[in-house]
Amino acid sequence: MFKRFLASREAILLGAVLILLALVAIRFPAFIAPANLANVFNDTSPLIILALGQMIVILTKCIDLSIAANLALCGMVVAILNVAHPDLPVIVTLVVATGLGTILGAINGLLVWKLTIPPIVVTLGTMTIYRGTIFLISNGKWVNSHEMSAPFKAFSRQILLGLPVLSWIALAVVATFAVLLTRTTLGRAFYAVGGNPHAAVYAGLNVGRTQFLAFAIAGALAGLTGYLWVSRYAVAYVDIAGGFELDVIAACVIGGIAISGGIGSVGGLVLGALFLGVIKNALPVVNISPFWQLAISGAAIVIAVAFNARSSRTKGRIILKSAEVAA
Amino acid sequence: MTVTDRHIPDRLQSPLQRRLRSWETLLLAVAVAIFTFNAFASPYFLNAWNLSDATFNFTEKAMIAFAMALLIIAGEIDLSVAAIIALASTAMGAAAQFGAPTLLLVLIGLAVGLACGAFNAVLVTVMGLPSIVVTIGTMSLFRGISYIVLGDTAYGGYPKGFKVFGQGYVWWVFSWELVIFVALALAFGVLLHLTNFGRAVYAIGNNATGALFSGIRVQRVKFILFLLTGLMSGVASVCLTSRLGSTRPSIGLGMELEVVTMVVLGGVNILGGSGTIPGVVIAAVVMGLVTFGLGLLNVPGIVMSIVIGLLLIGVIALPRLWAMWRR
Numbered sequence: 001m002f003k004r005f006l007a008s009r010e011a012i013l014l015g016a017v018l019i020l021l022a023l024v025a026i027r028f029p030a031f032i033a034p035a036n037l038a039n040v041f042n043d044t045s046p047l048i049i050l051a052l053g054q055m056i057v058i059l060t061k062c063i064d065l066s067i068a069a070n071l072a073l074c075g076m077v078v079a080i081l082n083v084a085h086p087d088l089p090v091i092v093t094l095v096v097a098t099g100l101g102t103i104l105g106a107i108n109g110l111l112v113w114k115l116t117i118p119p120i121v122v123t124l125g126t127m128t129i130y131r132g133t134i135f136l137i138s139n140g141k142w143v144n145s146h147e148m149s150a151p152f153k154a155f156s157r158q159i160l161l162g163l164p165v166l167s168w169i170a171l172a173v174v175a176t177f178a179v180l181l182t183r184t185t186l187g188r189a190f191y192a193v194g195g196n197p198h199a200a201v202y203a204g205l206n207v208g209r210t211q212f213l214a215f216a217i218a219g220a221l222a223g224l225t226g227y228l229w230v231s232r233y234a235v236a237y238v239d240i241a242g243g244f245e246l247d248v249i250a251a252c253v254i255g256g257i258a259i260s261g262g263i264g265s266v267g268g269l270v271l272g273a274l275f276l277g278v279i280k281n282a283l284p285v286v287n288i289s290p291f292w293q294l295a296i297s298g299a300a301i302v303i304a305v306a307f308n309a310r311s312s313r314t315k316g317r318i319i320l321k322s323a324e325v326a327a
Numbered sequence: 328m329t330v331t332d333r334h335i336p337d338r339l340q341s342p343l344q345r346r347l348r349s350w351e352t353l354l355l356a357v358a359v360a361i362f363t364f365n366a367f368a369s370p371y372f373l374n375a376w377n378l379s380d381a382t383f384n385f386t387e388k389a390m391i392a393f394a395m396a397l398l399i400i401a402g403e404i405d406l407s408v409a410a411i412i413a414l415a416s417t418a419m420g421a422a423a424q425f426g427a428p429t430l431l432l433v434l435i436g437l438a439v440g441l442a443c444g445a446f447n448a449v450l451v452t453v454m455g456l457p458s459i460v461v462t463i464g465t466m467s468l469f470r471g472i473s474y475i476v477l478g479d480t481a482y483g484g485y486p487k488g489f490k491v492f493g494q495g496y497v498w499w500v501f502s503w504e505l506v507i508f509v510a511l512a513l514a515f516g517v518l519l520h521l522t523n524f525g526r527a528v529y530a531i532g533n534n535a536t537g538a539l540f541s542g543i544r545v546q547r548v549k550f551i552l553f554l555l556t557g558l559m560s561g562v563a564s565v566c567l568t569s570r571l572g573s574t575r576p577s578i579g580l581g582m583e584l585e586v587v588t589m590v591v592l593g594g595v596n597i598l599g600g601s602g603t604i605p606g607v608v609i610a611a612v613v614m615g616l617v618t619f620g621l622g623l624l625n626v627p628g629i630v631m632s633i634v635i636g637l638l639l640i641g642v643i644a645l646p647r648l649w650a651m652w653r654r
Contacts, residue, residue, distance in 0.1 A: 063459070111640065111644065115643075115647045115648065116647070117643050121587075121597050121640070122640060124587065124588075124639065125640040126640070127584075128584060128636035129633050129637060131632070132633035135627070140627075140629075238629070246467050249460070259457050259460045260457060291475055291478045291576075292471070293471070294467050294471035295468055295470075295471025295472050295474065295475055298464050298467025298469070298471050299464075299468055301464030301468075302464040302468060305450075305456050306456060309455060
């Protein structure tokens with residue numbers, strides 16, 4: 001049991017994260033102080049929440065490139081709503097953000113389910129449409145900190161039992177997903193649909209509907225994160241979280257979610273996101289320009305994909321060698 | 328995945344009928360309609376020099392789209408093309424700082440494009456990794472390297488002779504870019520429709536395993552296609568850099584979306600196996616006319632990107648909705 005854990009991806013990732021922390025700690029011991037680690041986790045929370053949404057989409061053999069644009073649109077909508085109605089309780093804001101996110105995700109899902117358009121095309125399109133819509137509703141203007149009401153800004157930063165609400169929400173989503181994916185029929189359906197769609201049909205699963213649900217749930221999480229993001233940084237503009245979808249996909253790939261669907265665990269994913277989060281937070285500490293960030297995530301994606309393929313290739317017996325190469 | 332009962336006609340359509348009902352004809356009609364609409368909507372549209380300017384809206388993207396069309400027909404995709412433009416442009420900019428002559432700059436641009444294409448090709452064909460994730464990774468990697476080199480600065484100071492590719496005219500209103508575009512359209516049209524290599528591309532896209540057993544070197548053909556896409560990105564980078572006269576790491580940001588849209592709008596099946604170069608040429612003109620027309624009406628760029636996103640989803644969704652409605 002323990003031996004099997006040591007050889008697993010989760011153990012390797014955990015080792016990588018610990019080595020990374022140790023390397024930074026040699027020169028800057030303050031980096032691994034509990035308070036700073038909590039900060040790093042809080043900073044990585046949006047990535048973790050979004051990557052969990054992306055994870056179930058990828059499990060069903062799809063991909064959602066519009067996830068960051070969805071986040072930004074929902075964030076802008078609640079920010080404008082807050083400016084118009086400053087007295088609106090936070091719970092209403094949460095419901096609006098999550099609800100709108102669900103609708104935007106469901107649009108992706110419907111196009112994939114009912115019209116069987118390839119997910120990459122659908123979400124490449126909705127990515128620009130959602131991003132452009134932010135410009136249309138905001139006229140390209142920023143919603144700044146002083147325009148937002150105090151409770152709106154305070155929500156994600158409130159400290160509860162030593163951790164900010166943002167971190168607690170991330171932990172809650174992680175726990176929910178751990179249960180959803182390992183203890184419920186819907187969770188099994190996500191794996192089954194991506195692992196072998198044809199077999200899933202014969203097992204009585206509706207492949208399209210399952211993919212639709214994955215998109216809708218991912219959208220809901222993106223909407224929720226949209227509010228948390230705007231609340232935390234206290235600013236909303238057209239380009240918030242621009243290019244964040246690449247970080248999200250990087251977290252999934254590093255976390256061992258197979259892009260061909262059906263393989264991956266919540267534990268691996270969280271470690272994958274933390275790996276990126278630690279790098280992002282360590283760069284300024286060790287005095288490397290933040291401009292390195294993009295190239296590092298890119299290299300991490302490429303290396304992780306290559307690594308994934310190596311580890312999964314041993315499974316299954318190749319009967320016809322040449323046919324395997326072609327496929 | 329859904330099983331549809333195909334309607335088998337009693338009689339084949341005549342070649343003329345087939346041509347009249349083809350996607351290309353429909354697209355051509357759309358192009359003529361947009362042209363006519365623009366001519367009435369703006370008094371500045373029908374002017375030889377304005378129309379010549381309008382061609383710059385699509386020539387660079389179309390150069391990449393030709394190679395991308397072949398790649399998509401063969402069942403692969405390259406999302407790193409815009410990042411290759413950035414990296415090639417950065418390399419040319421760096422060389423220009425050392426006073427490299429025009430010819431050397433062009434060679435460097437093309438070589439970097441080719442090298443990036445080779446990098447993608449090795450990862451996809453030699454290591455057998457999925458092209459979508461690989462190129463999402465290299466998209467961050469290539470552009471990330473540009474950011475590392477340039478940060479928030481820019482390269483300028485290109486030699487005078489370098490201007491000709493993006494700003495020079497061969498004769499009257501016909502720019503060098505337009506001539507390169509036409510030459511490449513012819514070259515790719517011949518390559519795809521009149522050579523064995525072109526047949527192999529279709530065969531691979533329809534059934535890679537079948538193609539392999541028919542004696543086609545599947546991986547080698549795909550390798551060449553990635554090289555071609557990289558090379559064309561290099562050509563586009565030379566033109567774009569020459570036209571702008573400077574290099575920033577954000578050069579050509581998001582262009583991969585427009586290239587893929589152009590290819591899909593041109594009637595290329597995103598799942599591979601079918602599509603034509605004439606279709607892509609007409610799609611390029613349509614997109615150029617739409618962007619130019621909206622520009623004359625003072626529509627901001629981000630709203631144009633909404634239109635592009637809607638086009639991308641619309642051209643695939645509408646025929647499917649039509650088929651559903653007819654059933």
